[in-house]
Amino acid sequence: xxxxxxxxxxxxxxxxxxxxxxxxxxxxxxxxxxxxxxxxxxxxxxxxxxxxxxxxxxxxxxxxxxxxxxxxxxxxxxxxxxxxxxxxxxxxxxxxxxxxxxxxxxxxxxxxx
Amino acid sequence: xxxxxxxxxxxxxxxxxxxxxxxxxxxxxxxxxxxxxxxxxxxxxxxxxxxxxxxxxxxxxxxxxxxxxxxxxxxxxxxxxxxxxxxxxxxxxxxxxxxxxxxxxxxxxxx
Numbered sequence: 001x002x003x004x005x006x007x008x009x010x011x012x013x014x015x016x017x018x019x020x021x022x023x024x025x026x027x028x029x030x031x032x033x034x035x036x037x038x039x040x041x042x043x044x045x046x047x048x049x050x051x052x053x054x055x056x057x058x059x060x061x062x063x064x065x066x067x068x069x070x071x072x073x074x075x076x077x078x079x080x081x082x083x084x085x086x087x088x089x090x091x092x093x094x095x096x097x098x099x100x101x102x103x104x105x106x107x108x109x110x111x112x113x
Numbered sequence: 114x115x116x117x118x119x120x121x122x123x124x125x126x127x128x129x130x131x132x133x134x135x136x137x138x139x140x141x142x143x144x145x146x147x148x149x150x151x152x153x154x155x156x157x158x159x160x161x162x163x164x165x166x167x168x169x170x171x172x173x174x175x176x177x178x179x180x181x182x183x184x185x186x187x188x189x190x191x192x193x194x195x196x197x198x199x200x201x202x203x204x205x206x207x208x209x210x211x212x213x214x215x216x217x218x219x220x221x222x223x224x
Binding site: 031033035041042043044045048050055056058089091093095098099100101102103104105106107109 | 144145147154155156157158159162200204206210211212213214215216217
């Protein structure tokens, strides 16, 4: 069964450092997303991406965040200068179309120290 | 007002019990609805989509009430493996793609 894969599964970084989280969406999906979940809280939308550009973003997705699809398979989330409050589980997801079921990767646990 | 609201529980039920969860949403124009299941520290996994006419998948039944703006999930004959957090997910419009998650309802099925 096709699946979304994310690497690394766990990343520890020092405050102020840049991190890049990587995702390989399902191959025939067209829409890609990043969500995050702070421990004990709900899943929150960060950004959606379609046709090589951002289609929607939330207030959380400020200038410290960026996304890229550098090639035909990878979809990355970069946090330029990490803060302690960026510590969370980051999930990548993809959908085939608009408003269809989303499939999530297993997540990257980011710990900022 | 929150886009999606759920009772966080926890619900603790014996094996074999029937349990129901409700979720309310604020945007009356919402078009797409889902139930996801999330195990501790894992990713959300699609349990089922929710259709206007209601739908059933084995022991699970989902219903949508547009007039009252809520969706429900019924689990019959609960199994130990049903223990998880159940997430209500709504897409507010049929043009947007942002999934709004509820906080989740925690279910523990007890032997």
